[in-house]
Amino acid sequence: TLLNALFGTRFDVMDAARGRSQTTKGAWVGKAKACDVVVLDMQGTDSREGGEDSKSFERQSALFALAVSDTLVINLWVHDLGRYNAANLHLLRTIIEVHLRLFGAGKRRLVFLCRDHVRQVTPLAALEEMVRADLAAIWAEVPKPALLTSSSLDEHFDIQIASLPHYELERSQWEAEAGALRPLLEWRAAEVPAVPADGFEPFTRSVWGTICAERDLDLPSQREMLARFRCAEVADAAVGAVRNATGPLVRALLAGGEPVANLGARLGALLNASIGKFERVAALYERRVADAKRPEVRARLAEAASSVLERQLEAAVRRAERVHGAALAAAAEKGDLELADRVLSAEAA
Known part of the structure; x- marks a missing residue:
């Protein structure tokens, strides 16, 4: 009442x-x-x-x-x-x-x-x-x-x-x-420490299971377990977002497509958004769990981005060979190393 x-x-x-x-x-x-x-x-x-x-x-x-x-x-x-x-x-x-x-x-x-x-x-x-x-x-x-x-x-x-x-x-x-x-x-x-709303259900389920099993109720351990679960969950989501965003680019590059314009800036923004999401959620849970998870998340994000970067380099090499192949071959026959440098510099630009 x-x-x-x-x-x-x-x-x-x-x-x-x-x-x-x-x-x-x-x-x-x-x-x-x-x-x-x-x-x-x-x-x-x-x-x-x-x-x-x-x-x-x-x-x-x-x-x-x-x-x-x-x-x-x-x-x-x-x-x-x-x-x-x-x-x-x-x-x-x-x-x-x-x-x-x-x-x-x-x-x-x-x-x-x-x-x-x-x-x-x-x-x-x-x-x-x-x-x-x-x-x-x-x-x-x-x-x-x-x-x-x-x-x-x-x-x-x-x-x-x-x-x-x-x-x-x-x-x-x-x-x-x-x-x-x-x-x-x-x-x-x-x-x-507060339990965020999205972690309340698994936290209470874990606490009740511990009580029913007649084990000593160590709440810090319960919160740490919840933090590990949620940090792993949001890390998987962040890496998945990068893979979903870069997947079509990788497939297009593998099919022989042209290098992607402004790929570096686009990847940088995507990675920053993904790590930012992880940081925002992790900040709500046990700090030492988030600190331990952070290097792994960054490594997984870098690995997810590396695939499209490798395909981008392969596409750049293909285009250089297609556009400047004849000029480079002629320069090589003549021993004109300065021409080769100019061609490569123009491609890099």
Whole structure:
């Protein structure tokens, strides 16, 4: 309901008139209408339909959401605060523990959204104190890598606590306060390398495959793999563009055609455009992957251009023989080397 209200998505919502049951099953992705934000709606962890069999998927989906998102919203019923399982603290412990193994993963924002909050009964500051106390207890208990034993929770997570009144009983107040939450959720992690839109699908597919295989989720490796894939893809496209553009010229020259006018300038512009396209796309991904790929791309482009250059030289030789062959032969018989030089200079010009 909140995501639909803030971002214009169309996720399913519960119809209370038909009974209270699980609404979201699995993971759903939507594009915000008014901004460039991808929104994920994840299956809840507290429905009776899930049962014990769903616990593994709940952990997997929570890790997936953390891995691919800048902001993770933990939706809490205000009356569940202080209760370990009902407040999803067991799942939160798993999230924090695995996050510490995401080498270089950067900071994430965790927004604890307490719904059905009656401020006249419990002030928001009291809720925040309870949430932070639970987080401090979890942080003290989770095992940490050696390099992170002295680090604090705030170094890894930007913690925000917010609340909303009852949706049905205080609808107008809920709508007013919900709208104010949007900047809180649109937070962007500056330390986390962005995944370009055209790489989002293979990146998320790779992350999900890693999670399902129960391997340690090393996001830098996932991003590096994505960078290698995309750099190779755009390199192939750049080389293919040069070959497609020069192919007709090569065939014409092989058929005995005349040398191509202004070939050097045309090839130069084509090569510059192709390498420029590679650079623009590669700049969006891991720099060291692009730097390692660049010499290979330049070599492949040079090889693609060399074929037409060789045919151009052959055509130039044929024309020189046809146009100046007799004069060169006569000069050779007479030993007139100056005439030969003049003929060759004129041809070169």
